[in-house]
Amino acid sequence: MKVPISFNKLPNSPSIDKVGVEERVARFQTRSIKNESKRQGLDLVLSMIDLTTLEGKDTPGKVKQMCYKAHHLHDAYEGVPNVAAVCVYPSMVRSAKTALIGTDVKVASVSTAFPSGQSTREIKITDTKFAVDEGADEIDMVISRGKFLEGEYNFVFDEIASIKEACGKARLKVILETGELCTLDNVRKASDIAIYAGADFIKTSTGKIQPAATMQVTYTMLMAIKDYYDATGIMIGMKPAGGISTSKLALHNLVMVKEVLGNNWLNNEWFRFGASSLANDVLMQIMKLETGVYQSSDYFSID
Amino acid sequence: MDRVEILKTYKIYIGGAFPRTESGRYYTPLNSKGDPLGNLCLSSRKDVRNAVTAARKAFGSWSERSAFNRGQIIYRIAEMLEGRKEQFMLELQKQGSTKADAEKEVVLAIDRIVYYAGWCDKYNQVLSAVNPVSSAHFNFSTYESMGVIGVLAPQATSLIGLVSLLIPAICSGNTAVLIASENLPLCAITFAEVLNSSDVPGGVVNILTGKLDELAPGLAAHMDVNAIISESLGSMEIGIAQAAVENLKRKFTYEANWMSEESQSIYYISDCLELKTTWHPIENIGGSSSSY
Numbered sequence: 297m298k299v300p301i302s303f304n305k306l307p308n309s310p311s312i313d314k315v316g317v318e319e320r321v322a323r324f325q326t327r328s329i330k331n332e333s334k335r336q337g338l339d340l341v342l343s344m345i346d347l348t349t350l351e352g353k354d355t356p357g358k359v360k361q362m363c364y365k366a367h368h369l370h371d372a373y374e375g376v377p378n379v380a381a382v383c384v385y386p387s388m389v390r391s392a393k394t395a396l397i398g399t400d401v402k403v404a405s406v407s408t409a410f411p412s413g414q415s416t417r418e419i420k421i422t423d424t425k426f427a428v429d430e431g432a433d434e435i436d437m438v439i440s441r442g443k444f445l446e447g448e449y450n451f452v453f454d455e456i457a458s459i460k461e462a463c464g465k466a467r468l469k470v471i472l473e474t475g476e477l478c479t480l481d482n483v484r485k486a487s488d489i490a491i492y493a494g495a496d497f498i499k500t501s502t503g504k505i506q507p508a509a510t511m512q513v514t515y516t517m518l519m520a521i522k523d524y525y526d527a528t529g530i531m532i533g534m535k536p537a538g539g540i541s542t543s544k545l546a547l548h549n550l551v552m553v554k555e556v557l558g559n560n561w562l563n564n565e566w567f568r569f570g571a572s573s574l575a576n577d578v579l580m581q582i583m584k585l586e587t588g589v590y591q592s593s594d595y596f597s598i599d
Numbered sequence: 600m601d602r603v604e605i606l607k608t609y610k611i612y613i614g615g616a617f618p619r620t621e622s623g624r625y626y627t628p629l630n631s632k633g634d635p636l637g638n639l640c641l642s643s644r645k646d647v648r649n650a651v652t653a654a655r656k657a658f659g660s661w662s663e664r665s666a667f668n669r670g671q672i673i674y675r676i677a678e679m680l681e682g683r684k685e686q687f688m689l690e691l692q693k694q695g696s697t698k699a700d701a702e703k704e705v706v707l708a709i710d711r712i713v714y715y716a717g718w719c720d721k722y723n724q725v726l727s728a729v730n731p732v733s734s735a736h737f738n739f740s741t742y743e744s745m746g747v748i749g750v751l752a753p754q755a756t757s758l759i760g761l762v763s764l765l766i767p768a769i770c771s772g773n774t775a776v777l778i779a780s781e782n783l784p785l786c787a788i789t790f791a792e793v794l795n796s797s798d799v800p801g802g803v804v805n806i807l808t809g810k811l812d813e814l815a816p817g818l819a820a821h822m823d824v825n826a827i828i829s830e831s832l833g834s835m836e837i838g839i840a841q842a843a844v845e846n847l848k849r850k851f852t853y854e855a856n857w858m859s860e861e862s863q864s865i866y867y868i869s870d871c872l873e874l875k876t877t878w879h880p881i882e883n884i885g886g887s888s889s890s891y
Contacts, residue, residue, distance in 0.1 A: 588820075589820045589821065589822055589845060590647075590648050590651065590817070590820070590821040590822060590823065591822045591823070592655075592821075592822035592823035592846065593655075593823070594822070594823070595822065595846075
């Protein structure tokens with residue numbers, strides 16, 4: 297079991313060679329994936345999706361509809377797996393939980409004044425506890441990017457540690473919002489802080505800021521997970537979120553996970569996609585493989 | 600020193616850009632004298648898929664533009680084509696036309712585009728109807744654009760055939776994926792350059808070159824294509840029709856002399872439209888009746 301360490305024991309983060317990262321990432325995208333592997337990969341992608349709705353206009357009805365979709369992705373074709381989880385705001389956790397009774401789909405809730413994180417520690421802890429009490433299995437918190445960029449790393453570290461405590465049994469995903477961190481060096485630093493402060497998962501983005509889950513950023517975070525695993529033997533999960541809307545990109549991500557971290561991470565316990573429109577694209581690709589005909593979104597459920 | 604002439608590379612047109620085929624293949628059609636016309640992309644099924652994706656993406660905003668604005672943009676195509684008349688004439692001559700025939704074909708293509716530009720904001724008034732019904736309803740039928748149209752350009756002409764099928768399909772708000780004439784493909788790609796410089800949003804028209812019997816079946820079977828229009832396809836006809844059945848695509852084949860003034864009409868527009876009939880209740884107080 298993972299024990300948070302104190303901030304002053306945090307190792308120095310290595311600096312990141314951006315050109316090198318870009319070259320390695322480009323190579324992941326050249327792997328040839330044959331139909332049979334592709335089919336398995338697509339099923340795997342579906343089972344790794346956190347189906348997400350994080351909008352001001354969310355209602356219990358909308359959440360209920362999305363939850364139905366989570367375990368009825370495409371009833372026209374049998375054998376399609378369920379997604380891993382749904383991801384909603386704290387106020388919607390109860391509705392989601394009720395709608396998913398009797399399924400293996402988990403409920404993840406964003407918290408800590410998502411998406412900006414601009415609030416007091418007290419409110420963030422209350423926010424988290426509320427979501428957990430409502431039944432959330434997983435908590436997606438955001439870090440204080442402003443404090444991070446000011447160099448207040450200890451503040452960020454302590455905040456993550458205190459939210460981890462508030463989570464209880466719920467797994468904690470820490471959103472770095474890499475689009476606001478400016479450099480890959482910062483991404484690596486924030487990854488290390490999050491991992492050592494108690495994150496079970498690290499996640500790229502809220503989905504509200506562009507750029508989001510680029511492969512360069514995800515690769516940098518995977519390397520942080522790898523270095524931590526090599527040092528401690530403890531696995532940390534990874535969740536790229538935002539901007540992954542095509543099957544091709546999702547498969548490239550799986551190739552990258554396999555080649556950087558290995559097969560142990562190729563399941564929804566340790567790897568997730570945060571996405572809303574990815575599921576339909578994957579379903580359309582699966583149906584293309586099954587029928588031999590390119591598909592139309594007209595014949596799939598609305599996201 | 601003599602100057603070495605630069606040969607043009609003819610690339611395909613997808614989503615407003617000119618990529619090479621993803622397959623990396625090319626072919627070299629010859630004219631009747633046996634001279635090569637150029638190296639052209641031998642497009643693949645994946646290019647068809649990419650083109651349909653681009654066309655679908657462009658459909659929303661193109662179909663939502665005002666009819667008047669679409670008319671302006673179609674007219675702009677004619678303006679740009681007029682400015683490049685010489686280039687098209689040279690290409691047609693390279694592909695075997697006489698100079699007089701080439702000029703006639705280009706001029707007719709320009710005039711035909713202007714003709715359809717004029718129809719953009721008028722066809723709905725002409726085609727739509729208010730229908731008599733025996734209840735207290737307004738009942739009216741109007742036409743709406745379909746979506747993505749697959750256009751198999753006539754094989755015997757390089758320019759006028761494709762203009763005659765493509766322009767009426769897009770002037771009502773549809774978007775199109777066009778497969779150029781296999782042996783006379785030059786004007787199709789140069790026409791793409793005209794489209795690219797004439798305010799037509801990227802993706803509204805996508806143009807591929809290559810083998811018709813390789814590309815057409817995939818296009819006809821694609822679930823996201825709403826109609827297939829072409830000349831009669833001979834031995835391919837039945838296969839294309841069967842592929843189109845899966846999502847009940849509209850399929851129209853035309854026999855026409857495209858160089859004739861007769862080969863343009865509002866019905867080329869209406870074939871690529873869907874009819875929508877609406878029942879709108881009328882509150883009928885005190886028995887006063889409307890004349891509808």
